[in-house]
Every structure is written in structure tokens, then in C-alpha cells.
Amino acid sequence: MRERLVEGLFIAPALVLTLVVFVGTMVWTVGLSFTxxxxxxxxxxxxxxxxxxxxxxxxxTASVEDLAGYAFAYVLLSLVVGVLLAVLxxxxxxxxxxxxxxxxxxxxxxxxxxxxxxxxxxxPVVGLQSLFGDTGFAWLSNPRLAIYAVALAGxxxxxxxxxxxxxxxLKGIDPEIRRAAAxxxxxxxxxxxxxxxxxxxxxxxxxxxxxxxxxxxVYDLVVAMTNGGPGNATELPAKFVMAYLFVRQNVGLAxxxxxxxxxxxxxxxxxxxxxxxxxxx
Amino acid sequence: MVLPTTTTRAxxxxxxxxxxxxxxxxxxxxxLPTALLAGAAAAFLLPLWVMLAGSLKSMDEIxxxxxxxxxxxxxxxxxxxxxxxLSPGLLNSLLxxxxxxxxxTLLGALSGYALAFSRWRASSRALSNLLVLAAFIPLxxxxxxxxxxxxxxxxxxxxxGAVLAHVVFGLALTTILFKGHFEQLPLExxxxxxxxxxxxxxxxxxxxxxVSMPMCAVVxxxxxxxxxxxxxxxxxxxxxxxxxxxxxxxxIVGTTFGERAYNVEMASALFTAALPLVVYFFSGRLFVRGVxxxxxxx
Numbered sequence: 001m002r003e004r005l006v007e008g009l010f011i012a013p014a015l016v017l018t019l020v021v022f023v024g025t026m027v028w029t030v031g032l033s034f035t036x037x038x039x040x041x042x043x044x045x046x047x048x049x050x051x052x053x054x055x056x057x058x059x060x061t062a063s064v065e066d067l068a069g070y071a072f073a074y075v076l077l078s079l080v081v082g083v084l085l086a087v088l089x090x091x092x093x094x095x096x097x098x099x100x101x102x103x104x105x106x107x108x109x110x111x112x113x114x115x116x117x118x119x120x121x122x123x124p125v126v127g128l129q130s131l132f133g134d135t136g137f138a139w140l141s142n143p144r145l146a147i148y149a150v151a152l153a154g155x156x157x158x159x160x161x162x163x164x165x166x167x168x169x170l171k172g173i174d175p176e177i178r179r180a181a182a183x184x185x186x187x188x189x190x191x192x193x194x195x196x197x198x199x200x201x202x203x204x205x206x207x208x209x210x211x212x213x214x215x216x217x218v219y220d221l222v223v224a225m226t227n228g229g230p231g232n233a234t235e236l237p238a239k240f241v242m243a244y245l246f247v248r249q250n251v252g253l254a255x256x257x258x259x260x261x262x263x264x265x266x267x268x269x270x271x272x273x274x275x276x277x278x279x280x281x
Numbered sequence: 282m283v284l285p286t287t288t289t290r291a292x293x294x295x296x297x298x299x300x301x302x303x304x305x306x307x308x309x310x311x312x313l314p315t316a317l318l319a320g321a322a323a324a325f326l327l328p329l330w331v332m333l334a335g336s337l338k339s340m341d342e343i344x345x346x347x348x349x350x351x352x353x354x355x356x357x358x359x360x361x362x363x364x365x366x367l368s369p370g371l372l373n374s375l376l377x378x379x380x381x382x383x384x385x386t387l388l389g390a391l392s393g394y395a396l397a398f399s400r401w402r403a404s405s406r407a408l409s410n411l412l413v414l415a416a417f418i419p420l421x422x423x424x425x426x427x428x429x430x431x432x433x434x435x436x437x438x439x440x441x442g443a444v445l446a447h448v449v450f451g452l453a454l455t456t457i458l459f460k461g462h463f464e465q466l467p468l469e470x471x472x473x474x475x476x477x478x479x480x481x482x483x484x485x486x487x488x489x490x491x492v493s494m495p496m497c498a499v500v501x502x503x504x505x506x507x508x509x510x511x512x513x514x515x516x517x518x519x520x521x522x523x524x525x526x527x528x529x530x531x532x533i534v535g536t537t538f539g540e541r542a543y544n545v546e547m548a549s550a551l552f553t554a555a556l557p558l559v560v561y562f563f564s565g566r567l568f569v570r571g572v573x574x575x576x577x578x579x
Contacts, residue, residue, distance in 0.1 A: 006481045007399040011408070014392030014456050018408060021449050022415040025426035032425070041429065085321060088314045101565050102322045105329070107572070108561035110510030112527050113554045116534055116546060117328040120335070126348055126543060156328065164569055217419045220512035224531055241421040246517070251425060258421045265418055 026262070033255035043252055050256040060257060062232035063240045066147050070236065071215035073151035074158070078211050081155065082162020083204070087192055089163070090170045100167070104160035111157070115224025118153035140226060143233040150225055150234050154218065162207045169203035170196060202279045209272045216264050237261055332554075335547035336360060343543050363548035370529030371552075374509060376440050377525055381447035382504045386497060388448065389455025394485050396456065397463040398471070409460060416453040420513050423450070431518060438520025446518045447508050455500050458574055462496045463489065499571035502564055506557045526553045 033050055036043035054060050085103050089096055106114065121127050124138040139149035173196060181191040197204070219238040226234040237257060244254035335343065336359050337352040346353070396405045427446060428437060436442035466489065474484040490497075508514075515525035524532070530553045534546050561568055 003481055004400070007395060007401065010391050010395035010481070010485070011399060011401065011405070013388045014396065014408060014412065014452065017449055017452050018411050018415060021427070022411070022418070022423065022453070025423040025430070026418065028426040029422050041425070081321075085318075088318050088321075092314050092318060097565065099318055099322065100569070101562065103325055104565075104569065105558065105561060106325065108506050108510075108557045108568070109554045110512070110527050110557070112512055112531050113550045114328070116530075116550050117332055120348075120543065120547070121328065121331060126343060128348075156325065160325075161572065164573060168573055213417055220527075223512070224534070238419060238421055241424075242513075245421075245425055255425065258419070261419050262422050269414065269417060 029255050030259050030262070032251055033259045035252050037251040037255075039249040039251065041251055046252070050252045054253060054256045054260070057253070059232055059235060060237075060240055063235040063237050066232070066234055067215070067236050069147045070151050070154070070218065070234075071212060073148050074154045074215050074218075075208060075211045077151065077155040078158040078162050079204075079208060081159040082207065083166055083197070085159065085163040086166035086170060089167055090196075091188070100160075100164065103163055106157045107160050109157065111218075111220035112224040114153055114157055115150075115221045115226075118149070118156070119225045122149050141230060143230050146226055146230060146233045150218075150222055153225060154215075154221055158211060158214065161210070165203050165207045165210075166200060169200035173199050202276075205272075205275045205279060209268055209275070212268050213265060216261060216268070332547045332551045335544055336363070336551050338544050340540075340542060340544055359542070359544035359548040360552075362542075362545045363552050366533055366545075367526055367529060367549055367552055370524055370526035373440065373519065373523050373529075374515075374525040374527075377443045377447065377515065377519065377523075378505060378508045381444045381451070381508050382501055384444070385448045385451040385455050385504055386500050388452055389500060390459045390490065390493070390497065391485075392452070392456045393459025393461075394463055394489060396460045398481075409457070412453045412456055416457060420450065424513075424517055428517065437518065438523070440519065440523045443514060443519040443523065443525070446514045447511070450514065451504055451507065454575060455504065458500050458503075458571070459493075459496065461574060462493060466492070495567075498564075499567050499574070502560065502568050503571040503575065505560060506568070509557050 032041055032043075034045060034047060035041070036046045036049075089099055092099070119140065122138070122140050124141065139145040177195060177199070178191065181195055186195075217238055218236060219242065222228060222234050222236055222239055228235040228239060238261065241254050241257045241261065244250045244257065248254075331348055334351055335348060337355040337357070338346075339354070339356055339358065342352065342354065396409050399405055427449075431437040431442045431445070436445060470488060470492070471484060474488040479487065509525075510527065511525070512527045512531070515528045519525060519528070530549055533549055
């Protein structure tokens with residue numbers, strides 16, 4: 001009897017926090033999205049009106065479009081660079097931990113710092129542009145390209161994460177497979193493409209979903225690098241929520257936008273769950 | 282990026298037969314992976330180098346020379362300004378990070394242990410699944426009610442409020458990490474403690490926790506970098522006088538009128554990133570282990 005009580009005490013922090021804080025505040029936010037709340041949470045029920053307004057808000061639709069561009073470029077670039085680095089390190093036995101330290105360090109740098117450094121590198125006056133002449137490095141002032149500049153900075157931070165995940169999975173493959181492939185005279189690149197990378201598809205799926213979820217959340221990087229500009233070119237949903245919560249003081253609309261973010265993450269988690277079952281890991 | 286396709290082929294073939302007459306590109310191909318890695322390393326280190334070099338230059342030198350060049354006449358002026366401006370932020374960051382890391386790690390260990398071994402099996406499993414979900418949901422979903430809750434408790438806009446927010450938002454991850462770790466402990470260890478008459482709590486504090494110190498270090502490392510580098514929680518919950526370094530840093534960069542002092546900005550950036558980077562470079566393997574065990578759970 002006393003033991004059960006003790007166990008209950010151990011579980012209590014997690015239980016209270018998950019139920020009250022996570023579930024409670026989430027339900028509260030979703031509830032607020034159906035009200036006309038402005039600065040204070042005291043609006044009345046307006047049904048789906050906030051969602052209708054949200055999707056008629058050009059700043060929101062622009063932010064969703066920008067997110068699509070960002071997520072595509074960021075996930076693709078991080079995956080390609082990360083997998084390439086993992087394969088190279090998998091081949092290269094010497095100084096592996098030194099190489100890994102170099103490729104993974106951006107992950108320990110805060111997003112605001114990363115954003116500012118890349119803003120500087122891509123600055124038309126003092127950045128890379130001034131080095132190579134007018135070769136098109138002025139991405140940040142170009143509304144069509146600015147979001148890809150942010151994606152480049154994001155990938156600089158995340159490629160190392162992909163590398164670490166994929167490299168750990170590659171190391172776990174039975175060495176017999178490599179030996180057999182080498183004996184059969186299969187070229188190295190073929191061995192990776194047809195044999196080894198399919199073996200680590202679980203890790204590839206996990207890395208892709210982690211990146212996609214990180215993309216949906218991205219906020220500080222944009223604040224430091226472009227603050228949404230030029231125009232709405234790098235406005236993102238997470239930033240939209242913050243602006244309408246704390247600057248524009250429109251809690252109802254911000255909650256509707258936050259709920260859309262929740263739906264996006266829920267969709268990704270469902271895909272993750274289905275993929276894990278399909279991959280069988 | 283170019284795939285190392287045909288040129289690396291030679292290294293994959295049985296070496297013995299080829300050794301007598303090496304194909305013309307064999308030497309080149311052996312060094313290609315290293316060359317590619319070196320190129321990539323240079324690209325990855327570029328931002329760090331630019332920050333370091335820029336922070337040691339005068340504005341005059343920044344305008345005249347290339348940003349890739351080392352400082353020809355190094356000066357600590359930019360650093361003096363950056364350190365002066367960011368010192369309050371540094372102190373706040375320490376005051377927020379240290380208690381938040383310790384608390385979230387301890388609570389994570391407690392609840393991870395309970396979820397791994399308690400007799401309330403079904404509820405434990407349900408709770409663990411909820412925690413995994415919670416770890417992935419964007420903070421924006423919790424922010425406004427959390428602000429109201431902390432304001433109601435009189436903690437909004439204080440260091441304690443920021444610490445509490447970090448502990449709560451971090452608990453999902455730390456609990457999942459510890460639960461995964463505890464489930465891999467040898468069961469004999471726990472049984473032996475039980476035979477000796479140790480209860481649930483006693484087993485945790487005198488047997489499980491002491492053998493889990495490496496895991497504690499891993500979790501603390503992850504939490505330290507995460508909380509130090511946080512921007513949103515500090516911005517929303519800490520209040521104007523208690524802004525952590527990251528928030529103060531963006532204010533410094535954003536509010537300079539006229540010509541931007543790039544050298545001071547670079548020094549501030551490096552100063553803000555310094556502690557996590559030092560911790561990372563000295564703890565490489567542990568940090569990677571933590572990130573991996575966190576990633577696998579997702």
C-alpha cells in the first residue's frame with residue numbers, strides 16, 4: 001500500500017505536467033480559436049469564423065507558401081548533405097571523430113546566432129557578394145530567393161544531425177554485407193545506393209520527419225536573419241502566431257493559426273507512425 | 282556537391298590483384314573522400330571563422346578588406362563593447378539555465394524511473410506516449426495559456442517563471458530519455474536491491490541513480506545547450522529585466538541606428554554562442570549520444 005503511494009509520488013510530476021500543462025493548455029488554445037478573443041481570452045463563441053478569416057489573411061497564406069518553400073529546400077538540402085557526409089565518414093576511418101565534431105558543431109549554435117552570421121555572409125555590401133563580384137549572392141534582398149537563403153542557414157545547422165543519425169545506422173550494418181559486395185566487385189557507389197542505404201531506411205525516415213517537424217517550428221532563425229522580409233517573403237506560420245499573440249493582440253486568430261500548426265504536426269506524426277510500421281522497426 | 286561515383290571505384294575492388302599495376306587514377310581516388318570532406322569542413326567552418334575574424338577587426342578594416350581574411354591589425358575593441366553590453370544577459374542566462382537544467386534532469390529521472398518500473402503499467406504506457414507527442418508539438422500551442430497561468434501564479438516576467446517554463450517544456454524529453462535508459466538496465470540489479478529490502482524510492486536513490494550518472498550527464502548536456510540557446514521562452518516569460526543572452530543579443534543587433542557595427546555584432550554573436558560551443562567541443566561523444574537517443578525515440 002505504502003509502496004503504491006511512493007510510486008504514485010514518483011509519477012506525479014510527469015502526470016500532472018502532461019495532463020494539466022500539455023493537454024490542458026493545448027485544449028485551451030484550440031478552444032480559444034473558436035472565440036472572438038482579442039487581447040484577453042474573453043470572447044464569445046464564433047464557430048469557425050477565425051479559420052475563415054485566417055485563410056483570407058494574406059499574411060497567413062504567404063507564410064504557408066513560404067513554409068512550403070522553406071521545408072522543401074531545408075529538408076532536401078539537409079538530407080543530401082547529411083547522407084553524403086555520413087557515407088564519406090563511413091568510408092573514411094581516420095580522424096572520424098574530428099570530422100564529425102566539425103560537421104555537427106552548428107547544432108550547438110543557437111538559431112539567433114546562426115541567423116545573424118548567415119545574414120552577414122549573404123550581405124550584399126560586406127558579405128560573399130563583395131568577394132565574388134555581382135554573382136547573385138544577394139539572396140536576402142530578393143523576395144523570390146530570400147526563403148532559400150534562410151533554408152541554407154537552417155541546413156547548415158541540421159545537416160550534421162542527419163549525418164550523425166545515418167552514420168550510426170550505417171555502423172550497425174552487418175560487415176558481411178560489405179565484404180560480400182567487395183568480393184563481388186560491386187563498385188562502392190552501387191554498394192551504398194542499392195545495398196547499404198536501403199538497410200538504413202528506418203534512420204532516413206526518422207531523420208526526414210525530424211527535419212520536417214523542425215521546419216514547421218522554425219521561428220528564431222527567421223527573426224534573426226530577415227524578420228520576415230523583404231515584404232512577406234520569409235514570413236512563417238510560427239512567426240505569424242507570435243505576432244498575432246503578442247503584438248497584434250488577436251488571440252482568437254493566433255490560436256486558430258496555432259491549431260493549424262498542431263494539425264500539421266499531428267499529420268507528420270501519423271505519417272511517422274505509419275512509416276515505422278511499414279519499415280518494421 | 283558531386284557524388285564520388287566512378288573515381289572511387291578502384292578502392293572497392295580487391296586490392297591484391299590490382300596492386301601490381303595500379304590504374305592511373307588509383308592514387309587520386311584514394312584521396313577523393315578526404316578531399317571532399319576537407320571541402321565540406323571548410324564550408325561548415327566558414328561562419329565560425331567569419332565570426333571570429335570579424336570580431337577582431339575594426340570597422341575600417343571590415344569595409345576595406347575581405348571578410349575571409351584574418352584580422353591584419355587585431356583589436357579587442359569590439360569584444361569590449363560586446364561583453365559590456367551582454368553581461369546582464371549572460372548573468373540572466375546562467376540564472377535561468379543552471380536551475381532549469383538541474384530541475385528538469387532530476388524530475389525527468391524521477392518520472393522516467395516511475396514510468397519504466399511502476400506497477401501502474403497501462404497508465405504508464407499511455408502517459409509515455411503522450412509525452413512523446415508533447416515533445417514534438419510547437420511551443421506556440423502552449424504559450425498563451427502558459428502566460429495566463431504564470432501571470433495568475435505571479436511568476437510571469439520573472440526568472441522563476443522562465444525557469445519553470447523551461448522545466449515544464451523540457452520534462453517531456455528528459456522523461457523519455459531516462460525511461461529509455463532505465464528500461465535497458467539489467468533487471469538483476471533491481472531484484473538484488475529488492476531482496477535486500479529496498480523499496481521503490483530507496484532502489485532509485487541508492488542503486489539506479491548512482492549507476493546512471495553517465496546518462497545524467499548526457500541529459501544535462503542536451504538540456505544545457507537547448508535552454509541556453511532558447512529564444513522563445515526567454516522572450517515571452519522572462520520579462521524585460523531578466524532577458525537571457527539570446528534575446529538581449531537580438532535586441533542589440535536590431536536597435537543600432539545608422540551604420541551597423543558589424544564587428545560588435547560578430548563579437549556579440551560569438552560571445553552568445555561561446556559557452557555551448559565550448560561545452561560541445563569538450564564533450565563531443567556524450568552530446569552525440571544524447572542527440573541520438575533523443576532522435577531514435579522520435
